Amino acid sequence: MISRLSESARAEALAALPQWQWDADRDAIRRSFRFADFNAAFGFMTRIALAAEKADHHPEWSNVYNRVEIVLTTHDAGGVSERDIALARLIDAAAADAR
Numbered sequence: 618m619i620s621r622l623s624e625s626a627r628a629e630a631l632a633a634l635p636q637w638q639w640d641a642d643r644d645a646i647r648r649s650f651r652f653a654d655f656n657a658a659f660g661f662m663t664r665i666a667l668a669a670e671k672a673d674h675h676p677e678w679s680n681v682y683n684r685v686e687i688v689l690t691t692h693d694a695g696g697v698s699e700r701d702i703a704l705a706r707l708i709d710a711a712a713a714d715a716r
């Protein structure tokens with residue numbers, strides 16, 4: 618069973634992910650992305666979807682044309698875990714490729 622990070626561990630992990638915001642209401646981290654167009658946004662989502670399925674850890678997200686909103690939390694842990702931090706790093710790398 619994966620466990621929720623302590624407040625200090627989460628703060629330390631987020632210091633290295635400056636574009637991700639802590640959402641206390643959701644016990645989650647979130648980031649918004651904007652791409653050139655829908656094709657770039659959906660390509661980005663497709664790459665994340667394949668990696669997420671492989672890792673069996675899935676984002677909560679929504680897409681409107683060129684914008685993608687992503688929320689990461691671990692349902693099994695009731696908060697942010699190492700899996701969310703790992704997925705956030707992967708998402709940042711995918712975003713860098715999509716621009």
Ligand SMILES: C[C@H](O)[C@H](O)[C@H]1CNC2=NC(N)=NC(=O)C2=N1
Pocket residue numbers: 673674675676690691692693694
């Ligand atoms: C059965 C399956 O392994 C679990 O439901 C996985 C799937 N993907 C998941 N994704 C996220 N974000 N949190 C989870 O707790 C989770 N659990």
